[in-house]
Amino acid sequence: MKLEETVKKIRSVDPSSGRRAWEHWDSLCKPLRGFGKLEEMVVQLAAIQGTENPCCRKRAIVIMGADNGVVREGVSQTGSEVTAQVLENMGQGISSVCVMSRILNADVVPVNIGMNVDGVHEKIRNRAVRHGTGDIAIEPAMSREECIRAIEEGIRITEELREQGYDLIITGEMGIGNTTTSSACAAVLFHRQPEEVTGRGAGLSSQGLGKKIQVIRQAIEVNQPDPEDPIDIMAKVGGLDIAGMTGCFLGAAACRMPVWIDGFISGISACFAARLEPLAKEYxxxxxxxxxxxxxxxxxxxxxxxxxxxxxxxxxxTGAAAMLPLLDQALNVYYGLPSFASGKVEAYQHLK
Incomplete structure (x- = not known):
C-alpha cells in the first residue's frame, strides 16, 4: 500500500474493548491493578484487536538492515561489511536476537532495505531501495522519493506478515553507523544540540564520540533538513533502516496490529511515524x-x-524481545486467574 493510503487508513483503537478488558482485570482474585503496566499492555492489546479476549500467538521480529555512507567519516568502531555479515547470521539463526527468539515463540524476519550488497541467505527479504546511503556529512542520505519507497517497503512487509497470520510486529535494525544517523534525526526532531542526543553507539572512545558529534553537526549544516517535515529529515540525515521501520509502524497501525518499539533507532522511526499520523501512537x-x-x-x-x-x-x-515473556505471563494471568467469586475472596474496591 502507498504511504498516503496507509496514513488515511489508520483509525483510533477501540476504547470499549479496552474498558471491558479493565473490567475483567478488576474481577480477578488479586489486588486491583497489581500487575501495573503488564495489565495496561493487555488492555492496549484488547483495544487494538477490538476484543476483550486479546491474543498474541504469532510474533514477527522485523529487522531492517541497511548501510550508511557516513561510516566513511570514521563514526563507528567497525566497517560497513559487518552489516551484511550480521544479517547473514540472522538468516542462519545465529545472531543475538535469533538466539533469544528460540524460546520466545517469535520469528525473526531479516530484511535488506539498503545494504551495500544483496543478502545471500534465502531467509533474507531483499527489498533494497538502493545500495547504502550517501555520506550525510557531505550530501543527503537519499532522495525524497527513495525515502518514501523505503517507508512503503516497510508498510508492504507488515501487510504481508499480517496476511501470514502474525498478530504482533516487533521493530529492530542492523546497520553500522545508524546511531549517527538517528542522532542527527533526533537533533533536528527535538531541537537539540548534537552533543545532547549522541552516545557512543556500539563502543566509541571519548575521541571517537567527539568526532561523531562533529560529523552530525556538519551533516545538519550541510543538508539543512526541515524540522517540520519528517520525510525531509529522514531523506537528508536519516537512513533506509529508519525509513523502513517508520513504514512498519504505519503499516501495523493501518492493519490494527500492535507494534513494539525496541531502542533508540526504532524509537526515532516511531517518532517519524507519529508525525506522519499521530493516531499511530495508539498501536x-x-x-x-x-x-x-x-x-x-x-x-x-x-x-x-x-x-x-x-x-x-x-x-x-533484543530489548523488545526481552519483553515477550512478560507479555506471555500477563496474558496467562489474565486468562488463568480465578475471579474473586470463584476464589472465595472478598473483592477489592477502587478507593478514592
Missing part, C-alpha cells in the same frame, strides 16, 4: 529505554513510558 508499545541519550528523548516525545530499564543498547530488537 505502539515502548518496551525498554535504550542507554543511548536520544532513546529516552524519543519516548518522551511520543509520550510513552518504557516497561524495562536494563541499560541495553545492542540493537537487533
Amino acid at each position: 505502539m508499545v515502548a518496551t525498554h529505554c535504550s542507554a543511548e541519550p536520544g532513546g529516552k528523548m524519543a519516548l518522551d516525545d511520543l509520550g510513552l513510558e518504557p516497561l524495562l530499564y536494563a541499560g541495553m543498547h545492542l540493537g537487533e530488537a
Whole structure:
C-alpha cells in the first residue's frame, strides 16, 4: 500500500474493548491493578484487536538492515561489511536476537532495505531501495522519493506478515553507523544540540564520540533538513533502516496490529511515524529505554513510558524481545486467574 493510503487508513483503537478488558482485570482474585503496566499492555492489546479476549500467538521480529555512507567519516568502531555479515547470521539463526527468539515463540524476519550488497541467505527479504546511503556529512542520505519507497517497503512487509497470520510486529535494525544517523534525526526532531542526543553507539572512545558529534553537526549544516517535515529529515540525515521501520509502524497501525518499539533507532522511526499520523501512537508499545541519550528523548516525545530499564543498547530488537515473556505471563494471568467469586475472596474496591 502507498504511504498516503496507509496514513488515511489508520483509525483510533477501540476504547470499549479496552474498558471491558479493565473490567475483567478488576474481577480477578488479586489486588486491583497489581500487575501495573503488564495489565495496561493487555488492555492496549484488547483495544487494538477490538476484543476483550486479546491474543498474541504469532510474533514477527522485523529487522531492517541497511548501510550508511557516513561510516566513511570514521563514526563507528567497525566497517560497513559487518552489516551484511550480521544479517547473514540472522538468516542462519545465529545472531543475538535469533538466539533469544528460540524460546520466545517469535520469528525473526531479516530484511535488506539498503545494504551495500544483496543478502545471500534465502531467509533474507531483499527489498533494497538502493545500495547504502550517501555520506550525510557531505550530501543527503537519499532522495525524497527513495525515502518514501523505503517507508512503503516497510508498510508492504507488515501487510504481508499480517496476511501470514502474525498478530504482533516487533521493530529492530542492523546497520553500522545508524546511531549517527538517528542522532542527527533526533537533533533536528527535538531541537537539540548534537552533543545532547549522541552516545557512543556500539563502543566509541571519548575521541571517537567527539568526532561523531562533529560529523552530525556538519551533516545538519550541510543538508539543512526541515524540522517540520519528517520525510525531509529522514531523506537528508536519516537512513533506509529508519525509513523502513517508520513504514512498519504505519503499516501495523493501518492493519490494527500492535507494534513494539525496541531502542533508540526504532524509537526515532516511531517518532517519524507519529508525525506522519499521530493516531499511530495508539498501536505502539515502548518496551525498554535504550542507554543511548536520544532513546529516552524519543519516548518522551511520543509520550510513552518504557516497561524495562536494563541499560541495553545492542540493537537487533533484543530489548523488545526481552519483553515477550512478560507479555506471555500477563496474558496467562489474565486468562488463568480465578475471579474473586470463584476464589472465595472478598473483592477489592477502587478507593478514592
